[in-house]
Structures are given as C-alpha cells and as structure tokens.
Amino acid sequence: MLNYILRRVAYxxxxxxxxxxxxxxxxYLAPGDPLTRxxxxxxxxxxxxxxxxxxxxxxxxxxxYLNWLGRALTGDLGQSIQTNRAVADEVLIxxxxxxxxxxxxVILAFTLAFVMGTVAAYYNGGVADRVATSxxxxxxxxxxxxxxxxxxxIFAVNLRWLPATGMGPGGSEGFSIWEWSSVKFxxxxxxxxxxxxxxxxxxxxxxxxSEVLSQDFVQTLRAKGMGEAAVLRHAVRNALPxxxxxxxxxxxxxxxxxxxxxxxxxxxxxxxxxxxxxxxxDIPVLQGTILVLALxxxxxNLAVDILQTAVDPRIKRG
Amino acid sequence: xxNATTSVPSGLDAGGLDQLSPDVRSYWQMVGFRLRHDPVTLxxxxxxxxxxxxxxFAPLIAPKDPTLTSMIDRLKPIGYKDYLLxxxxxxxxxxxxxxxxxxxxxxxxxxxxxxxxxxGGALGVIAGYVGGKTNMVIMRIMDVFYAFPSILLAxxxxxxxxxxxxxxxxxxxxxxxxxxxxxxxxxxxxxxxxDFVEAARATGGGTGSIIVTHIxxxxxxxxxxxxxxxxxxxxxxxxxxxxxxxxxxxPTPDWGLMLxxxxxxxxMNPIVCALPGVAIxxxxxxxxxxxxxxxxxxxVKL
Numbered sequence: 001m002l003n004y005i006l007r008r009v010a011y012x013x014x015x016x017x018x019x020x021x022x023x024x025x026x027x028y029l030a031p032g033d034p035l036t037r038x039x040x041x042x043x044x045x046x047x048x049x050x051x052x053x054x055x056x057x058x059x060x061x062x063x064x065y066l067n068w069l070g071r072a073l074t075g076d077l078g079q080s081i082q083t084n085r086a087v088a089d090e091v092l093i094x095x096x097x098x099x100x101x102x103x104x105x106v107i108l109a110f111t112l113a114f115v116m117g118t119v120a121a122y123y124n125g126g127v128a129d130r131v132a133t134s135x136x137x138x139x140x141x142x143x144x145x146x147x148x149x150x151x152x153x154i155f156a157v158n159l160r161w162l163p164a165t166g167m168g169p170g171g172s173e174g175f176s177i178w179e180w181s182s183v184k185f186x187x188x189x190x191x192x193x194x195x196x197x198x199x200x201x202x203x204x205x206x207x208x209x210s211e212v213l214s215q216d217f218v219q220t221l222r223a224k225g226m227g228e229a230a231v232l233r234h235a236v237r238n239a240l241p242x243x244x245x246x247x248x249x250x251x252x253x254x255x256x257x258x259x260x261x262x263x264x265x266x267x268x269x270x271x272x273x274x275x276x277x278x279x280x281x282d283i284p285v286l287q288g289t290i291l292v293l294a295l296x297x298x299x300x301n302l303a304v305d306i307l308q309t310a311v312d313p314r315i316k317r318g
Numbered sequence: 319x320x321n322a323t324t325s326v327p328s329g330l331d332a333g334g335l336d337q338l339s340p341d342v343r344s345y346w347q348m349v350g351f352r353l354r355h356d357p358v359t360l361x362x363x364x365x366x367x368x369x370x371x372x373x374x375f376a377p378l379i380a381p382k383d384p385t386l387t388s389m390i391d392r393l394k395p396i397g398y399k400d401y402l403l404x405x406x407x408x409x410x411x412x413x414x415x416x417x418x419x420x421x422x423x424x425x426x427x428x429x430x431x432x433x434x435x436x437x438g439g440a441l442g443v444i445a446g447y448v449g450g451k452t453n454m455v456i457m458r459i460m461d462v463f464y465a466f467p468s469i470l471l472a473x474x475x476x477x478x479x480x481x482x483x484x485x486x487x488x489x490x491x492x493x494x495x496x497x498x499x500x501x502x503x504x505x506x507x508x509x510x511x512x513d514f515v516e517a518a519r520a521t522g523g524g525t526g527s528i529i530v531t532h533i534x535x536x537x538x539x540x541x542x543x544x545x546x547x548x549x550x551x552x553x554x555x556x557x558x559x560x561x562x563x564x565x566x567x568x569p570t571p572d573w574g575l576m577l578x579x580x581x582x583x584x585x586m587n588p589i590v591c592a593l594p595g596v597a598i599x600x601x602x603x604x605x606x607x608x609x610x611x612x613x614x615x616x617x618v619k620l
Contacts, residue, residue, distance in 0.1 A: 014458065015461055015462055015464075015465050016465075018458075018459070018461070018462030018465070019462060019465050019466075021462075022462060022463075022474075023474075026474060026475075026478040027478070029475065029478040029479050030478045030479065030480070031479065031480055137603065137606055137607065137610075138603070140550075140606060141550060141554075141599060141602045141603035141606045142599055142602075142603075143554050143557055143558070143574075143577075143595055143598045143599065143602070145558060145561060145577070146577055146592070146594075146595030146598065146599070147595075149577065149581065149584060149591065149592065149595065150592055150595070152584060153584055153588040153591070153592065157584060157585055157588060158588075252467065253467045255467075256466065256467035256469075256470040257467040257468070257469040257470055259469060259470070259473055259562065260469070260558050260561065260562070263561075263562065264581075274473060274477070275562060277477070278473070278477040278562065278563070278564065279563070281480075283478065286474070286477050286478065290466075290470065290473075290474045293466075293467075293470055294465050294466050294470065297465055297466065297467060297470075298465045
C-alpha cells in the first residue's frame with residue numbers, strides 16, 4: 001500500500017516536469033520574438049542587448065528553462081505585461097474564486113447524479129432509466145457556455161430573479177458563502193458548471209450500481225429475505241468508491257476548464273484571468289495560470305488515485 | 319428465426335443477434351445488420367447527413383448572403399419580413415448564417431479528429447508493436463498531455479499561437495492525439511503477443527506487412543469508435559475556441575463566433591441569440607448518439 005503510494009507519487013514527478021516544459025515552451029509558440037513586446041520601436045542595438053541580458057534571453061534555451069523553473073518553484077511566475085503585478089498573486093486570488101464555484105458545482109452534481117443514477121440502475125430499462133440516460137447524453141452534448149447564456153436569458157433577463165454576471169459589489173474580498181447577497185451571484189455559474197459532471201457521474205453511477213446489482217451476492221441477500229431498500233443500500237455502498245473517484249476527476253476538469261463559464265458570467269476566477277491574458281496577449285499570465293491549473297489537475301488525479309486505494313480494500317496495488 | 323425483420327433494440331448482445339439472423343456471417347456484416355435495425359442511430363445519422371448536406375450546398379440553399387449587413391433590419395425576431403430566423407446584431411440573415419456556419423463547425427469537428435486518428439493511431443501502433451524504450455518514450459510524452467483538461471490544453475496552445483482557424487485546427491489535433499494513441503497502443507499490445515501474429519512472424523512476415531494485415535484490423539474498431547465519439551467533443555471545443563475569439567475569425571459565419579457576438583444582444587432578442595447554440599447542440603448530440611450506436615453495433619468496450 002505505502003509502496004504503491006510512493007510509486008504513484010514518484011510517477012507524478014516526471015509528469016509535472018513535462019508540464020513545466022510545455023508551459024515554458026508556450027512563450028516560443030507565440031508568434032514573434034518574446035522580447036519585441038517589451039521594447040519600444042526605436043530601441044538601439046545596445047538597449048536590446050541590455051534588456052536581453054536582463055531577462056536572460058541571451059542564454060541558451062535549456063539554461064533559460066532551468067532559470068525559469070527555479071523561479072517558478074520559489075513562487076515567482078513573473079510579471080503581468082498588462083498590469084505589472086506579480087502573476088503568482090493574480091493567479092492566487094483568481095484560484096480562490098474558481099475553487100468556490102467548482103466545489104459547489106461538483107457537490108451539486110454528485111448529489112443529483114448519484115441519486116438519479118442509482119434510481120436508473122434499479123429500474124433498469126424503465127422510464128426513470130430512460131430519463132436519466134437522456135439527461136446524461138444531453139449533459140455531454142450541450143455547449144455548456146450556451147447553457148449558461150440560456151440560464152441568463154431565463155433567470156436574469158426574463159424572471160429577474162438572479163444577477164446575470166459578476167461576483168457582487170464586494171468582489172473577491174466581499175464574497176461570503178453565508179450571505180444571500182453574494183451567493184446569488186454564484187448560483188447560475190454553479191448550475192452551468194454542474195451540467196457536464198451530472199451527465200458523467202450519472203453514467204458511471206448507473207453502470208456501477210447495475211453491475212453490483214447483477215452480482216451473485218445480491219441474489220443471496222434477496223434469497224435470505226432482505227428488503228429491497230437494504231439490498232439497494234448494499235449496492236450503493238459497493239458502488240460508491242468508484243463514483244467518488246469519478247467525482248474527484250471531474251473536480252479537476254472543472255478547475256481547469258472553467259474558462260468558458262467564467263467568461264460568460266464574468267466570474268473573476270482563473271478562467272477569466274486566462275481570457276484576459278489571451279485578449280491582451282499577456283503571455284506571462286497565460287503561462288503562469290496554465291502551469292498552476294495543470295499542476296492542480298495532476299495533484300487532483302494523484303489524490304483521487306491514492307484515496308481510492310486507501311478506501312477500497314479490494315484494490316491491492318503492489 | 320422468423321422474426322429477423324422485427325426491429326432489434328440497440329442493446330442486444332451478439333448471441334441474440336446470431337439467432338435472429340442466420341445469414342449474417344462476417345463481423346462487418348453483423349455490424350451493418352445491427353445498425354440497420356437500430357432506429358435511434360439511423361435517425362441521428364440522418365440528422366448528421368442533413369447537416370453535412372447543408373454545409374456542402376450552403377451557397378445553393380442559403381436564402382441570402384450570410385455577410386450582407388443591413389443597418390435597418392438589426393436584431394429582428396423570427397419570421398420578420400423574409401428573414402425566416404430573424405437577423406443578427408449587424409442585420410445579417412440568421413438562416414443563411416446558420417446554414418453557412420455548418421461548414422466551419424463540421425470542419426472543426428471532423429478534421430482534428432481525423433488528423434489525430436492518423437497521427438495518434440500511428441504512434442500508438444508503433445509504441446504497442448515495437449514496445450520497450452520506444453513505447454516508454456512515446457507513452458510518457460502522451461501522459462504529459464493528459465495532465466491538462468482538454469479545453470485548457472486547446473486554450474493554452476491557441477492562446478499562445480494566436481487566433482485563426484488553422485491554429486485552432488492544430489491545437490485541437492494535439493488535444494486528441496494522446497487518447498487516440500493510448501487506445502491504439504492498448505489494442506496493439508493485446509494483439510501483438512497472440513499466436514496468429516507469432517505465426518505470421520515465423521513464416522517470414524515483415525514488420526510492415528504484419529502491422530497492415532494483422533494488427534490494423536484489430537486496432538481499427540476501437541480507435542474508430544472512440545474517434546466517432548470525439549467528433550462531438552471537437553465540435554464543442556472548436557465552438558468554445560471561436561467563442562473566446564481564438565478560432566474562426568469574423569466575418570466568417572461560425573456557430574461559436576455567432577454566440578459570442580450575439581451575447582451583447584440577449585436583452586433585446588434572446589431567442590435569436592440562442593439559435594446558434596441550438597445548432598451546436600443538435601449536431602453534437604447527433605454525433606454522440608451515432609457514436610453510441612456504433613459502439614454497440616461494433617461491440618467495442620472502451
């Protein structure tokens with residue numbers, strides 16, 4: 001067990017290094033010399049050389065990478081070209097806001113999808129099953145940012161129940177999950193975000209529960225006279241660890257994939273930060289945000305894997 | 319045996335179908351038989367065909383020029399004058415723009431998947447067949463790309479390279495290469511050690527000919543089924559990129575781009591603003607349903 005955890009952690013290290021190489025390379029994917037954006041048009045050859053040396057662009061690329069990596073490891077992700085603020089600070093503030101909506105979305109999705117998936121598996125082939133299956137196909141086929149627009153049209157434009165965009169007058173600092181005046185701003189983004197995980201968690205719950213229900217021990221339980229509710233409880237308990245793992249992975253996807261939804265609702269999280277960076281061609285912010293999000297995704301997957309091994313005694317990974 | 323002509327539910331297993339149709343012999347005949355008797359898949363296949371035809375014959379079908387603006391007829395509702403589905407924020411005919419928009423959406427949905435299937439599939443077969451260090455290098459590089467949620471990877475590459483359709487195509491292709499590679503690698507590794515491949519090698523078959531005649535046949539089905547499911551993902555991602563200003567550039571009609579430019583008008587004409595999303599939803603849903611049907615018909619477990 002400990003052995004497995006150590007190996008799994010060791011395996012995540014080269015992946016993370018690969019991620020840093022990818023993020024470093026993003027600067028070179030951008031058209032044009034990364035320096036030209038920093039320089040005035042009439043810069044002399046001397047100035048150019050000076051700035052090149054100051055930013056470390058005069059060194060060979062592998063050395064540049066190592067320098068960049070060293071700085072990134074100490075929490076220095078460079079400066080935003082647009083605002084001149086430290087990228088790490090901007091990402092940190094945005095990250096908190098993204099965590100708020102993705103946590104809420106994944107909890108909502110899990111609650112709804114687990115119940116619906118279990119019902120669908122129990123009434124295999126029935127009306128409930130068909131409804132659940134249709135909802136899950138819709139969940140993965142719908143452009144979720146469009147779904148967000150539709151929710152805005154219904155609840156903000158027509159009914160005027162909820163605000164359409166933003167995070168409330170207080171912004172990040174003034175937001176409190178205990179006050180309706182802030183929470184109402186999060187409701188539509190959370191609903192929109194939950195759409196895809198509802199579909200995916202429901203699908204995996206349905207297949208996990210129906211697999212357990214088809215096993216021999218369920219027959220035995222019924223044969224010895226156990227009530228249906230108790231049988232179902234057995235099935236749910238057996239299916240739970242796998243579904244929780246799917247939920248964990250979905251959380252990682254939501255954290256990293258929030259750009260469209262945050263853009264729709266102008267929710268000031270990492271997605272909005274990315275969108276701003278793209279509009280302003282602010283490569284340091286783009287690079288830093290993507291690095292942090294990808295590393296979080298790697299960590300989430302790692303945590304899910306380890307937790308699953310710890311929770312489910314049947315998984316013995318040598 | 320007499321009920322061979324009755325409709326067969328798509329979930330029917332292979333054994334049941336053998337009894338229903340004694341004439342069906344080969345694998346592909348069986349797949350064809352199952353698909354012909356699966357009304358749901360046929361229906362959504364017809365929808366896809368409809369969208370494809372609309373895209374091909376857009377210049378003939380579209381009632382108006384999709385880029386023709388009108389200062390007077392801006393954001394008109396459905397059915398206004400001869401604008402069947404209303405007009406957009408620049409007074410362009412929505413019907414024509416939606417029809418023309420099928421072109422870029424289908425292109426961006428299909429091309430990255432096809433390219434990724436070729437590149438990723440080839441890499442996977444090589445990794446699986448050669449094994450050893452080659453396998454390790456290829457698969458570890460793929461693992462790095464797995465460390466990104468797909469939309470983040472697409473945004474990262476497109477965002478760094480800048481907008482435009484070509485950059486969008488490249489970034490989406492890169493997004494789909496790793497999963498294709500992994501599936502092809504798994505399928506190849508499973509087949510590689512089997513007796514018939516061993517026999518082919520023993521009788522003097524070269525690597526190339528063994529891969530073409532023995533490996534590909536077994537890799538194709540899972541890769542193809544997986545790829546068909548990715549088309550819907552690709553359509554959603556591509557329209558998302560366009561929505562962010564990273565994909566197709568204006569004034570080209572594109573569903574994702576239309577959603578983005580119409581967003582400012584949701585207070586004035588919400589229904590018309592929602593139309594491009596309906597088009598994306600219908601297309602992506604159809605590809606998903608057909609992919610599900612194919613998976614069942616081809617009896618592939620992914």
